[in-house]
Amino acid sequence: MSETRRGSGFRSDAEPVPRGQAEPASGKVGVLLLNLGTPDATDYWSMRRYLKEFLSDRRVVEENRLKWWLILNGPILLRRPFSSGEAYRSIWNRTLDESPLRTITRSQGEKLGAALKGNGRIVVDWAMRYGNPSTRSRIEALKSRGCDRILLFALYPQYAAATTATAYDKAFEALEAMRWQPAVRTVPPYYGDPVYIGALAASLKREVRRLKWKPDVILASFHGLPVKYIEKGDPYQNHCAATMRALREKLGWSEDFLRLTFQSRMGKAQWIRPYTDKTVETLAREGVKNLAVITPGFAADCVETLEEIAIENGDIFREHGGQNFAAIPCLNDSDEGMKVIRSVVERELQGWV
Numbered sequence: 001m002s003e004t005r006r007g008s009g010f011r012s013d014a015e016p017v018p019r020g021q022a023e024p025a026s027g028k029v030g031v032l033l034l035n036l037g038t039p040d041a042t043d044y045w046s047m048r049r050y051l052k053e054f055l056s057d058r059r060v061v062e063e064n065r066l067k068w069w070l071i072l073n074g075p076i077l078l079r080r081p082f083s084s085g086e087a088y089r090s091i092w093n094r095t096l097d098e099s100p101l102r103t104i105t106r107s108q109g110e111k112l113g114a115a116l117k118g119n120g121r122i123v124v125d126w127a128m129r130y131g132n133p134s135t136r137s138r139i140e141a142l143k144s145r146g147c148d149r150i151l152l153f154a155l156y157p158q159y160a161a162a163t164t165a166t167a168y169d170k171a172f173e174a175l176e177a178m179r180w181q182p183a184v185r186t187v188p189p190y191y192g193d194p195v196y197i198g199a200l201a202a203s204l205k206r207e208v209r210r211l212k213w214k215p216d217v218i219l220a221s222f223h224g225l226p227v228k229y230i231e232k233g234d235p236y237q238n239h240c241a242a243t244m245r246a247l248r249e250k251l252g253w254s255e256d257f258l259r260l261t262f263q264s265r266m267g268k269a270q271w272i273r274p275y276t277d278k279t280v281e282t283l284a285r286e287g288v289k290n291l292a293v294i295t296p297g298f299a300a301d302c303v304e305t306l307e308e309i310a311i312e313n314g315d316i317f318r319e320h321g322g323q324n325f326a327a328i329p330c331l332n333d334s335d336e337g338m339k340v341i342r343s344v345v346e347r348e349l350q351g352w353v
Contacts, residue, residue, distance in 0.1 A: 027121065037130025127139075143182055
């Protein structure tokens with residue numbers, strides 16, 4: 001059937017795309033790994049740009065906007081880039097001139113892509129919520145490579161609005177600007193996933209065996225969160241506790257030996273307890289001589305694990321009477337870590353691939 005409407009130029013049998021315009025690439029499935037973020041360098045202005053983007057996020061800091069703007073653009077951004085830059089310099093990957101978080105997240109993306117290369121439809125990429133490569137740029141790159149479906153994977157086992165939700169917010173913000181949006185899925189929290197728990201247990205047992213001494217206590221330190229965020233309904237603290245229950249059960253270890261703590265608090269507000277640094281100090285004062293710390297909430301080592309735990313808390317422990325201290329690496333791009341990432345991705349791609 002052919003029909004022409006006078007004056008309109010419309011034809012019911014018209015070509016699917018205008019003459020001379022290529023058919024848009026499609027038919028592939030993208031997987032985008034999302035992590036927190038990283039400064040581009042450790043100098044004052046690079047740190048300031050990164051901190052301003054991070055601390056301006058309303059998911060991260062839920063304060064009166066005018067009050068917080070004055071605090072952020074006053075004392076915090078005047079002074080904190082110096083101390084944060086120093087912390088990053090102590091753990092910086094000088095070979096590649098980048099943070100360890102960028103190095104590891106890139107490797108996770110490359111290894112996942114290699115593991116899934118048997119399916120020619122899957123394209124894997126990675127991005128940061130704050131800093132570079134930006135979430136928007138990588139979603140656009142996946143779209144340009146023909147991905148009309150994208151799985152967004154925020155690499156946080158335990159859900160928090162300040163981490164998981166803001167990572168997906170940024171992705172949705174990028175999608176909002178697109179004329180032709182790909183279909184998207186988001187990975188749910190995997191705090192109790194048997195593969196994740198098994199990987200934590202295997203990694204921890206192996207790393208403890210490598211020590212020349214036996215830990216008296218092991219702390220599992222998760223990033224902290226203000227108490228008021230929990231009171232508003234954030235499930236993060238419950239997710240951390242559930243991870244620890246499953247990990248203790250898997251290892252057959254007691255709550256007194258494998259303890260849950262929270263690190264990285266900021267400001268004067270009350271954060272969820274017990275605090276990692278205070279616990280480390282108390283244990284040393286009480287006579288604990290051998291202490292190991294794991295960080296199960298981080299999918300990749302970063303400034304919070306390599307500097308705050310390994311260096312800062314190690315110093316606290318020894319200064320108050322402790323002797324042997326070890327920061328156990330995150331799962332990172334190890335065989336165990338990649339097994340977790342691949343397992344979650346393959347599960348969430350069901351029906352698409």
